[in-house]
Amino acid sequence: MSFALSRIPRDLMPIYEKVMTDQRLTFEDGLKLMESDNLFAVGALADLARHRRVGDYVYFINNAHINYSNICALRNVCRFCAFGKDRNDPAGYTYTIEQMVEKAKAYARLGVTEFHMVGGLHPDMPFSYYTDFISAIKQAVPHAHLKCFTAVEIDYFSRKFRMSVEEVLLRLREAGHGSLTGGGAEMFHPEVHNRICPGKMSGDRYLEIHRIAHRLGIPTTCTMMYGHVEEPRHVVDHILRLRDLQDETGGETAFIPLAFHPTNTRMSHLPGPTGWYDLKIIAVARLLLDNFKAIKSYWIMLSPRIAQISLHFGANDIDGTVREEKIYHFAGATTPMLQEKEELIRLIWEAGKIPAERDTVYNILKVYEPQRAAG
Amino acid sequence: MNPSVTETGEILTKVLRGGRPSREEAVSLCREGTLLDLASAAGELVRRVNPAGRVGYIVNKTILYSNVCRPQCPFCEGTVTKESAEAFTRTPEEVAAEAAEAAARGATQVILQGGHRDDLPWEYYPSLIRTVKKRCPEVQVAAFSPSEIATFGAVYRKSVDRLIGELKEAGLDAMLGGGSPSLRTRIPEYRALLRDPWPQWREVVLGCAAYRIPMAAPFVFGFGETAEERVEYLFRVREVQDEAAAAGFPVFRVLEVFTLSTVSGLEYLRMLALARILVPNVARVASNFLYQGAKVAQVALDGGADDMGGTYMEYDKAELAAGRVGAMTASEMERLISVAGRIPARRHGL
Numbered sequence: 001m002s003f004a005l006s007r008i009p010r011d012l013m014p015i016y017e018k019v020m021t022d023q024r025l026t027f028e029d030g031l032k033l034m035e036s037d038n039l040f041a042v043g044a045l046a047d048l049a050r051h052r053r054v055g056d057y058v059y060f061i062n063n064a065h066i067n068y069s070n071i072c073a074l075r076n077v078c079r080f081c082a083f084g085k086d087r088n089d090p091a092g093y094t095y096t097i098e099q100m101v102e103k104a105k106a107y108a109r110l111g112v113t114e115f116h117m118v119g120g121l122h123p124d125m126p127f128s129y130y131t132d133f134i135s136a137i138k139q140a141v142p143h144a145h146l147k148c149f150t151a152v153e154i155d156y157f158s159r160k161f162r163m164s165v166e167e168v169l170l171r172l173r174e175a176g177h178g179s180l181t182g183g184g185a186e187m188f189h190p191e192v193h194n195r196i197c198p199g200k201m202s203g204d205r206y207l208e209i210h211r212i213a214h215r216l217g218i219p220t221t222c223t224m225m226y227g228h229v230e231e232p233r234h235v236v237d238h239i240l241r242l243r244d245l246q247d248e249t250g251g252e253t254a255f256i257p258l259a260f261h262p263t264n265t266r267m268s269h270l271p272g273p274t275g276w277y278d279l280k281i282i283a284v285a286r287l288l289l290d291n292f293k294a295i296k297s298y299w300i301m302l303s304p305r306i307a308q309i310s311l312h313f314g315a316n317d318i319d320g321t322v323r324e325e326k327i328y329h330f331a332g333a334t335t336p337m338l339q340e341k342e343e344l345i346r347l348i349w350e351a352g353k354i355p356a357e358r359d360t361v362y363n364i365l366k367v368y369e370p371q372r373a374a375g
Numbered sequence: 376m377n378p379s380v381t382e383t384g385e386i387l388t389k390v391l392r393g394g395r396p397s398r399e400e401a402v403s404l405c406r407e408g409t410l411l412d413l414a415s416a417a418g419e420l421v422r423r424v425n426p427a428g429r430v431g432y433i434v435n436k437t438i439l440y441s442n443v444c445r446p447q448c449p450f451c452e453g454t455v456t457k458e459s460a461e462a463f464t465r466t467p468e469e470v471a472a473e474a475a476e477a478a479a480r481g482a483t484q485v486i487l488q489g490g491h492r493d494d495l496p497w498e499y500y501p502s503l504i505r506t507v508k509k510r511c512p513e514v515q516v517a518a519f520s521p522s523e524i525a526t527f528g529a530v531y532r533k534s535v536d537r538l539i540g541e542l543k544e545a546g547l548d549a550m551l552g553g554g555s556p557s558l559r560t561r562i563p564e565y566r567a568l569l570r571d572p573w574p575q576w577r578e579v580v581l582g583c584a585a586y587r588i589p590m591a592a593p594f595v596f597g598f599g600e601t602a603e604e605r606v607e608y609l610f611r612v613r614e615v616q617d618e619a620a621a622a623g624f625p626v627f628r629v630l631e632v633f634t635l636s637t638v639s640g641l642e643y644l645r646m647l648a649l650a651r652i653l654v655p656n657v658a659r660v661a662s663n664f665l666y667q668g669a670k671v672a673q674v675a676l677d678g679g680a681d682d683m684g685g686t687y688m689e690y691d692k693a694e695l696a697a698g699r700v701g702a703m704t705a706s707e708m709e710r711l712i713s714v715a716g717r718i719p720a721r722r723h724g725l
Contacts, residue, residue, distance in 0.1 A: 003384040004411035007391075007419060037428070037716030039677035040414040047411060227697075261698035271707070272696035275670025276677075276715045301697055305640035306670050312410050312641075332698035351641055352409065 004044035012041055015287070019049050025288050030236035033284045039276060046283035046314030054293050057356040057367070058311055058348045061320035062341055063114040064107040068133065069094035070326065072120025073156070078197040080186070080228060082264035082331035084120045094122065097133045101140045107323065108141040111341075114320070114360045115141075117148040118181050121156045130157070131175040138176030145178040145360040151209035151220075152184035155201050165212045173218065179360055180213050182221035182256055188241055189234040196228055196267070203238075207245050214251025219361055221296075222252050226281055227260040227273025235281065239288045246291045253361055254294035254317060257281045259301045263332025278306050279313045286314025293362060300325050300333060304347060311351040317358075318344060383408050387416040390652050395613075398606060401653055405602040410645050410678075417648035417679030420655065425681050429720040431629075431659060432708040435484035435685035436477040440470045440503060444490020450598065450635060454490050464495065467506035478511045481705065482688060483723040485511070486551070487518035493530040500527070501545035508546030515724030516546060517591075520553020521579035539582045549725045550583050552592035552612075552627065577615050584619035584626040589725040592616075592627040592657060594650050597638035605646065609653040616656045628725040629659040631684055632675075633666070640671040644678050651679030664703060668694035669711055676715040683708055 008016045015029050025033075036042050071092045072084030085092035095103075104115060115137065122129075134146055149157075149172070157168045169177075186196060188203025210220050222245075224238045239255075246252050259278055262268045273281075286295045297315035299307035300322055307318050321341055325333070341357075345368050348355040355368040386400045387408075396404065404413065422428075441464040444454035455461050474485045487503065500519075507516050519542065527538050583590050592612050596605050612627065619626040632647040651660045661682035662675035672683055691702040709719040 002409070002412055003387045004409075004415040006384065006388075007415045037677070038418070039674065039715070040411060040418055044411045044415065259697045262696075263698045271710060272699050274696060274711055274714045275668075275672075275674045276711075278670065278697075279674060303668065303670065303694070303697070305668065306674075308639055308641050309410070309644065309671070309674065332700075347639075350639060 002044065004040065005048060008041050008044065009038050012036060012038065012045065015045060016048075019045055019052070019287070022052075022290075024290060027236055027240060030239065030284060030288050031232055033287060034232035034235060034280065039279060042280065042283045042287075043313040046286040047312055049287050049290070050295075050314045050316055053290060054316055056354055057316065057364070058351070058353040059294060059317040059356050059358045059362065059364075060341075060344045060348070061114055061358050061360070062111050063116055063320035064103075064110075064112045064323040065116045065325050066095070066100055066103055067324075067326040068100060068117055068119040069122050069125075070120050070330075071122045071124075073123045074121055074152075074197075074200060077200050078186075079266040080196050080225065080260055080262075082261070083326060087123060094125070097129075097136050100133050101136050103324075104137045104141050104144065108144060110321075110323075112144065112321070112323075113365070114145045114147055116181060116322075117146065118150055118153065118183055121153060127157060127161045127163075127171075131171060134172065134175040134177050146176055147179045147181055147360055148172070148177055150181050150184035151206045152201050154180065154209050154213075155205060165209055166216065169213055169216055169218060173216070179218055179253075180210070180220040182223040182252075182254070183258075185223045185238070186225045187228075187230050187234055188238045189230070192228075192230045192234050196225075203241065207241065210245060210251065211249055214249035219251055219253050221254045221256055223256045223258050224281075224285075225258045225260055227277060228262075228267060228270055235284070236288070239285055243289055243291060246289070250291070252292060254296045255285055255289055255292050256296040256298055256319075257285060258298065261301065261331035261333060265331060275306050275309075278302055279310055282310045282315050283313040308347050308351050311348065311353050316353075318348065320344070383412050387412060387652070390416060391419060395655075396653070398610065401606040401610070401649075402602045404652065405606055405646075405649055408645065408649065410641055410648075413645050413648035413652065414678030417651040417660075418677045420651055421660075421679060421681050424658070428717040429681065430676055430712040430715075430717040431661075431682040431720050431722045432705075432712070433484050433685045433722050433724070434481045434688065434705050435486060436474075436482045436688045437486045437488055438470055438473050438477070438689075439488050440465050440467075441489035441492075441495075443492050443494075445492055446490075457492060457494055464489075467499075467503045470503060471507045471510035474507045474511050474514060474516075477688065478514050480688060482514065484515040484517060484549075484685065484725075486685075487516065491523060491526045493526070497527070497531040497533070501541050504542060504545040504547050508548075515548045517549035517551060517725065518542075518547060520551040521576045522553055524579045524582075525575045535578050535582045536585070539579070539586050539588065543586045543588060547588060550579075550588050550590045552580070552590050573611060576611070577618075580615050580626055581619060581622070584622055584624040587624050588626075589628045590626050591661075591725055592630045592654075593633055594630055594646070595633045596646055597634040597642075605649075606653065609650055613654045613656055616654070620656065625656065625658075627657045629661050629682055629684075630654055630657045631661045631663060632680075633663050636666040638667075640667055640674075643667050643671055644675055647675050648679040664693055665690060669696065669703070669707070670694070673711040673715055676712065676717055681717075683712065 075084040296317040297310040659682040661684040662672040662680040664672035712719040
């Protein structure tokens with residue numbers, strides 16, 4: 001037993017016992033963890049849970065984001081967003097299929113194995129735009145996995161093009177689509193949802209779309225946007241709803257907490273989450289989500305510093321090289337858009353963990369044997 | 376299990392029972408201690424001495440009275456040699472005006488900073504302190520470090536005791552601990568400042584104790600120094616603090632942990648915890664947001680820190696939160712401390 005575990009404070013001992021005996025944590029356990037002032041004790045518990053449940057690899061992926069357009073019909077709905085623009089806004093853009101193919105080819109030469117593609121809800125594009133860019137990219141870079149669209153985009157396509165969710169997903173898959181991204185969950189609880197994005201697709205609908213995707217064998221990741229107006233109970237509620245869905249389908253490959261960035265949004269009066277809260281969320285997610293393999297610490301929005309520390313708080317994935325990130329950078333992100341693979345490997349080594357390069361569905365492509373960092 | 380893990384556990388258990396680790400044990404903690412183990416021990420030590428969870432901070436400003444410095448150490452930004460076209464030295468009145476402006480914006484401490492040089496008349500320094508104190512009597516004036524005092528001694532041929540005495544008489548409230556073994560051993564320009572670093576450093580620190588001038592001890596690392604060298608500094612601080620306390624004035628009020636941004640947050644937190652573990656006789660350990668960002672500085676509050684140092688109002692590029700860069704304020708400090716479940720305790724000086 002590590003020293004840190006030998007010093008778990010009394011109020012957290014019942015949770016320690018549960019982790020050691022593989023018992024499921026309750027809503028109340030989640031609240032207690034959220035409210036604990038013993039951050040490092042919570043971290044030690046999460047680290048233990050990670051070690052027992054999923055081992056010591058820390059995953060990363062050689063990926064590239066391509067945000068196909070920022071024109072968004074929900075421009076006035078999501079108060080936390082700095083990315084979406086009106087169709088007449090000079091800052092608006094929509095990539096052509098040729099532009100995307102060119103980017104994809106260039107990224108493929110850098111060893112990229114996954115394209116992560118999301119965009120705004122474009123009011124004018126036909127469904128063929130999406131299926132065409134998928135098949136064009138797939139044709140240009142056949143080995144790449146196309147991880148495209150959030151549940152919100154799928155819901156929009158379904159309503160706009162009058163197709164069932166199943167039909168949308170099947171037609172996308174036919175074009176070469178591989179999996180769904182996890183964005184758009186925001187925070188499920190209506191008390192929060194109604195304050196940050198009133199009128200947006202509900203949490204239930206998000207879960208329903210993921211459920212349908214999983215039934216069709218399409219994997220997804222899932223998210224939670226935190227650090228705005230929520231309370232601890234809303235966080236625990238959100239995480240447990242994802243745990244329930246995962247019990248049912250097993251189709252979620254990773255949980256990715258997303259830190260709210262206030263800059264340039266209509267909630268810019270809010271200060272944004274602190275480092276303490278970032279780590280708390282990661283640790284609580286790891287402890288509650290006993291049926292998830294990966295808890296991802298997305299360095300773009302946490303900063304590489306906190307992402308690295310989070311590897312001791314239950315996280316076992318630091319996303320990837322990313323290369324061209326727009327959504328958080330419109331919201332004032334000061335992190336770089338690219339972390340070289342070597343940099344990610346070094347960051348994991350320095351944290352005393354073993355880097356494992358993965359594909360989209362967590363097959364290990366290569367393990368980088370740990371080297372002690374000097375000093 | 377890795378045998379060193381058990382060893383870490385044994386050493387930390389001893390620390391929590393009130394024992395002081397040996398130098399070898401301290402080096403082993405520095406090399407092998409994991410973040411979670413070191414931070415758990417350090418956090419527990421803080422909870423014992425500060426059960427209410429009060430976390431100090433201060434609204435302050437660093438004022439450069441001159442940018443001229445002889446050594447030109449590579450880690451220092453913005454200093455020039457006296458021959459440079461950009462060299463400036465401000466009059467005491469100019470510095471006092473800036474201090475008054477800072478006080479009007481809420482600062483209760485100003486840190487006067489200049490370089491190591493040999494071309495000003497001695498009277499400039501006491502006059503600088505006197506003028507600022509006269510203009511802002513309620514503001515704590517902190518200035519000079521052991522290496523500066525040593526330079527003064529060589530240039531003006533005065534004893535350490537006399538130098539400190541004259542500065543105290545001019546109104547100097549606090550001094551900066553200045554100088555870690557890492558700088559001394561790894562940076563030749565800095566090393567050259569003190570002929571015999573540890574005895575000279577000790578003489579100045581104890582001189583401050585004799586004149587009841589409180590000091591902050593900076594723990595600066597990340598310049599390629601060894602674990603032994605880091606431990607050496609922390610042990611020296613502990614020893615001289617014991618001596619000062621025995622003489623009736625525990626001179627170091629706070630141990631401030633600094634490093635440039637090239638050091639990871641993980642390593643920063645490990646070293647901050649180590650500082651708390653190895654130096655139990657300095658009441659407060661302060662984290663610092665300047666180079667590590669507010670997020671890392673805040674996380675340290677459960678890992679050995681019970682102070683967040685100054686706001687340094689001259690600095691407006693602090694990483695305050697995700698995607699939010701700006702100047703640290705008192706209300707921002709209070710938010711960071713409150714979110715960590717602690718009680719903000721604004722202090723007015725060292």
